[in-house]
Amino acid sequence: MKVNIYDVAKAANVSIATVSKVINNTGRIGDKTRKKVNDVIKELDYKPNLMASALMGKKTCTIGFILPDLANPFFSELARYIEDMASSFNYNVVICSTDYITEKEEMYVSLLLQKNVDGFILASGFENFDAIKKIQAMNIPIVLVARNAPGEKLNLVSINDYDAGFRATSYLIERGHQHIAIIARNIWSNRERFRGYADAMRANGLIPMDEHYYAKESTIQDGFKSLQQIMNDFPTKPTAFFACNDLIATGAIKACKTLNLSVPEDISIIGFDNSIFAQIVEPSLTTVAQPQRDIATEAVQLLMNAINGDTTHQTITLKTEIIERETVKNLTL
Amino acid sequence: MKVNIYDVAKAANVSIATVSKVINNTGRIGDKTRKKVNDVIKELDYKPNLMASALMGKKTCTIGFILPDLANPFFSELARYIEDMASSFNYNVVICSTDYITEKEEMYVSLLLQKNVDGFILASGFENFDAIKKIQAMNIPIVLVARNAPGEKLNLVSINDYDAGFRATSYLIERGHQHIAIIARNIWSNRERFRGYADAMRANGLIPMDEHYYAKESTIQDGFKSLQQIMNDFPTKPTAFFACNDLIATGAIKACKTLNLSVPEDISIIGFDNSIFAQIVEPSLTTVAQPQRDIATEAVQLLMNAINGDTTHQTITLKTEIIERETVKNLTL
DNA sequence: AAAATTAAGTTAAGCGCTTAACCTAATTTT
DNA sequence: AAAATTAGGTTAAGCGCTTAACTTAATTTT
Numbered sequence: 048m049k050v051n052i053y054d055v056a057k058a059a060n061v062s063i064a065t066v067s068k069v070i071n072n073t074g075r076i077g078d079k080t081r082k083k084v085n086d087v088i089k090e091l092d093y094k095p096n097l098m099a100s101a102l103m104g105k106k107t108c109t110i111g112f113i114l115p116d117l118a119n120p121f122f123s124e125l126a127r128y129i130e131d132m133a134s135s136f137n138y139n140v141v142i143c144s145t146d147y148i149t150e151k152e153e154m155y156v157s158l159l160l161q162k163n164v165d166g167f168i169l170a171s172g173f174e175n176f177d178a179i180k181k182i183q184a185m186n187i188p189i190v191l192v193a194r195n196a197p198g199e200k201l202n203l204v205s206i207n208d209y210d211a212g213f214r215a216t217s218y219l220i221e222r223g224h225q226h227i228a229i230i231a232r233n234i235w236s237n238r239e240r241f242r243g244y245a246d247a248m249r250a251n252g253l254i255p256m257d258e259h260y261y262a263k264e265s266t267i268q269d270g271f272k273s274l275q276q277i278m279n280d281f282p283t284k285p286t287a288f289f290a291c292n293d294l295i296a297t298g299a300i301k302a303c304k305t306l307n308l309s310v311p312e313d314i315s316i317i318g319f320d321n322s323i324f325a326q327i328v329e330p331s332l333t334t335v336a337q338p339q340r341d342i343a344t345e346a347v348q349l350l351m352n353a354i355n356g357d358t359t360h361q362t363i364t365l366k367t368e369i370i371e372r373e374t375v376k377n378l379t380l
Numbered sequence: 381m382k383v384n385i386y387d388v389a390k391a392a393n394v395s396i397a398t399v400s401k402v403i404n405n406t407g408r409i410g411d412k413t414r415k416k417v418n419d420v421i422k423e424l425d426y427k428p429n430l431m432a433s434a435l436m437g438k439k440t441c442t443i444g445f446i447l448p449d450l451a452n453p454f455f456s457e458l459a460r461y462i463e464d465m466a467s468s469f470n471y472n473v474v475i476c477s478t479d480y481i482t483e484k485e486e487m488y489v490s491l492l493l494q495k496n497v498d499g500f501i502l503a504s505g506f507e508n509f510d511a512i513k514k515i516q517a518m519n520i521p522i523v524l525v526a527r528n529a530p531g532e533k534l535n536l537v538s539i540n541d542y543d544a545g546f547r548a549t550s551y552l553i554e555r556g557h558q559h560i561a562i563i564a565r566n567i568w569s570n571r572e573r574f575r576g577y578a579d580a581m582r583a584n585g586l587i588p589m590d591e592h593y594y595a596k597e598s599t600i601q602d603g604f605k606s607l608q609q610i611m612n613d614f615p616t617k618p619t620a621f622f623a624c625n626d627l628i629a630t631g632a633i634k635a636c637k638t639l640n641l642s643v644p645e646d647i648s649i650i651g652f653d654n655s656i657f658a659q660i661v662e663p664s665l666t667t668v669a670q671p672q673r674d675i676a677t678e679a680v681q682l683l684m685n686a687i688n689g690d691t692t693h694q695t696i697t698l699k700t701e702i703i704e705r706e707t708v709k710n711l712t713l
Numbered sequence: 714a715a716a717a718t719t720a721a722g723t724t725a726a727g728c729g730c731t732t733a734a735c736c737t738a739a740t741t742t743t
Numbered sequence: 744a745a746a747a748t749t750a751g752g753t754t755a756a757g758c759g760c761t762t763a764a765c766t767t768a769a770t771t772t773t
Contacts, residue, residue, distance in 0.1 A: 094490065101760090108491075117460040118456055142463065142475050297660060327661055397732080397752080397755095400730070431729080435728090435758045435759065436731045
């Protein structure tokens with residue numbers, strides 16, 4: 048049924064070694080032989096079994112992409128770019144959503160390792176480094192995305208979350224906001240943004256809010272709840288919110304509507320990611336843009352280099368940009 | 381470095397056949413031997429190489445999911461459900477976006493076939509059946525999602541697009557709309573919805589619009605352009621639009637804003653999918669809901685059955701539901 | 714013309730696993 | 744007590760490929 052290298056060899060009247068060499072363009076093969084083999088291959092529609100070649104130490108041409116949640120548009124957009132970029136190298140990507148759950152991270156890593164993926168792009172939390180260590184022990188290349196790992200020997204592609212947090216907050220402060228709340232989640236990137244936020248506040252003599260208020264998850268629902276909770280708990284109500292991703296921002300905007308607060312008249316909101324949501328919500332969201340396409344491009348490129356033997360480790364930090372839309376009011380006017 | 385079955389066998393003082401049997405729970409193995417082997421496995425942290433077992437005819441525990449565009453929230457949400465469901469069977473999924481381009485469909489199918497995936501979930505257009513035939517020739521199970529294929533021996537999971545189109549249109553007609561336009565794309569599901577739309581119109585003595593107006597793609601931009609074009613071209617302006625997915629609907633709403641038309645006061649819009657967008661846009665979108673979770677569950681379940689030897693072919697048709705939100709005005713009130 | 718080189722293949726081992734077929738000692742049956 | 748069965752393994756072939764080592768014939772060098 049399925050034609051294998053022996054069938055081709057027989058039909059072309061050569062040894063399987065010759066066929067293999069034709070396919071891989073290795074060794075010395077005469078022109079007529081090469082043509083004959085190629086003709087037979089075409090005729091029989093022979094496709095080498097990639098498992099078998101992988102067993103012999105060749106690449107599987109598959110990368111594992113482990114992310115928190117594929118249904119989050121920031122990540123699905125990123126995944127799409129990564130997929131396209133990988134495809135340009137003839138690579139496929141198997142995608143695994145972890146919901147930031149350590150057990151899932153470890154399980155997926157294990158599984159993909161067994162499947163001999165050629166490399167990993169990791170965009171999940173990986174607060175626990177065990178899984179990463181495991182990959183490294185196998186000498187499989189890794190590119191870490193959307194988080195940092197000071198001191199670790201890893202390829203990193205990320206933005207400067209601290210700086211982005213600082214700038215987002217400064218942006219609000221410059222527009223006259225003094226009571227600024229932040230809705231973040233307890234993950235690396237958000238903690239960095241929080242740090243940036245807190246420093247920006249203090250640098251302007253303002254008081255940052257306490258990190259007890261970390262949101263449980265980064266969903267619309269949690270953004271909704273968090274804003275309500277903060278508006279409820281805080282004696283002096285914030286005039287602005289820094290939402291650490293666009294989903295949270297979207298939820299926060301919804302919450303304002305529920306509370307009969309106008310955005311941006313009563314409450315200003317700045318988001319993060321510049322996923323498609325930012326353009327969709329009403330009012331459209333002022334947000335910190337992450338260059339998803341560049342992140343994807345760089346990450347895949349880095350991974351390919353590593354897969355092809357480059358043993359250096361690079362850290363690529365990409366620029367963020369505040370996209371001004373309609374959710375921030377300038378109080379100084 | 382990487383521990384293999386020989387290492388385990390040696391350490392446990394048994395043959396590799398015994399180790400294999402312990403792992404696969406086949407054959408006869410004494411209790412002490414089994415324990416000893418299991419202990420060694422644990423101690424050496426041995427994980428069987430799945431490529432090698434796949435070569436011997438075992439499953440790869442990987443399914444290919446070919447879809448049009450992972451960045452489209454309907455599909456990314458679907459993908460997430462499929463991924464989760466597959467994961468519950470210990471399966472991974474490699475995701476491929478085709479943009480409805482036949483060449484990409486064929487290329488991905490070929491590639492995944494070479495990688496010995498155990499099954500396919502196909503949600504791309506596959507207007508050209510060659511790729512599907514290829515899979516069938518290899519005897520690899522397929523579940524077709526979001527389209528139909530009358531006469532073909534395939535597992536199908538879908539909604540009744542004709543009926544959904546009919547009902548969406550009737551919904552508008554019942555609310556007094558007479559000039560109803562449709563923004564669809566030239567793909568199977570949309571053509572069916574179009575048919576339903578046209579029949580509903582005629583059944584009520586109304587004139588359906590011409591199918592020349594198929595949108596090029598199903599993106600926000602295309603929804604935007606299509607609405608503008610229709611409003612521009614048609615002598616009697618429609619009072620309602622049936623957008624064949626939520627992205628198009630979103631674009632259409634944007635276009636209305638640009639044209640200074642109020643939704644739903646001047647223009648009513650009904651979408652399709654009930655992806656997260658429907659809740660986000662302003663005004664929130666009345667739309668035909670597809671049961672993504674059920675689609676995913678059924679599709680994976682069907683595929684697993686097929687992978688495990690079930691040779692029957694099922695067609696599962698799931699219910700759609702019109703979710704009433706804010707974009708349709710009742711003209712009869 | 715003999716020696717050396719090169720071109721174009723072939724042979725065979727092995728990647729890490731599964732499994733049918735086989736073996737041996739212990740137990741059961743008659 | 745001999746024959747039959749069973750329990751608990753082992754042996755070895757083979758999945759489809761790659762590749763180092765080898766062979767042979769043709770070409771080049773000296």
